[in-house]
Amino acid sequence: MNILHIRSNSDTLGIIASSLCLVHCLATPFLFLANTEFILSEGEHPFWWKSLDFIFLGLSFIAVYKTTQTTSNQKLKYAFWICWSLLFAIVLNEKLHLVHLVEEIIYVVAILLVSLHFYNQKYCRCNNKKCCTN
Template structure:
């Protein structure tokens, strides 16, 4: 867990990108599994169904830590906004509340990964002074 805190932007960007890959690849995997399954049994492993929630939890931890340690207030707002939007899209798809486009999930995931990379490159705090300036 300490590694996630020390490298929160790296883990956040990776988790966001893996979330994007998961969202894009899932329909194709289901089609392939259905094609090769016998007797018409629906095959969708539990771990694969819940991978998006696991990645969302990792992203939450990364966003929380990165937002606390960024030197730019707009990055803090952007990280939280992207994470909230991404979580809304993922939870909506999980519970099938509304018919929303997958593009929202893709865009918010890419944006979250992008802001993590931006924060990693340009907004690192090396002292405790950042915490008092941006809160």
């Protein structure tokens, strides 16, 4: 896959970023369970690993912004921004420990964001308002 193709297709970027975010969230418990001794001696996860959350959020923001500029379905625009806002709030809450949330909620939101990008890519990317109006 060509990097220029990814730049020109925000849904592809969104699918990749959201999927990597999901893999990151799924892998974290297993990776740090395997390195329990390191975490206990260091006291926290490595900075580079924690910063991946914000990198994925940034990529997702760009993908959602560009996708909502080109989608023909108004409801889908709201769904994208609601999902991204939820993802942002969950990651921020995880960093600041504001409210206790079930850990699995981030998986649901990431999967929903990936699904929205797939749906938009297949049915709602067009140059006129007649496609994907429902």
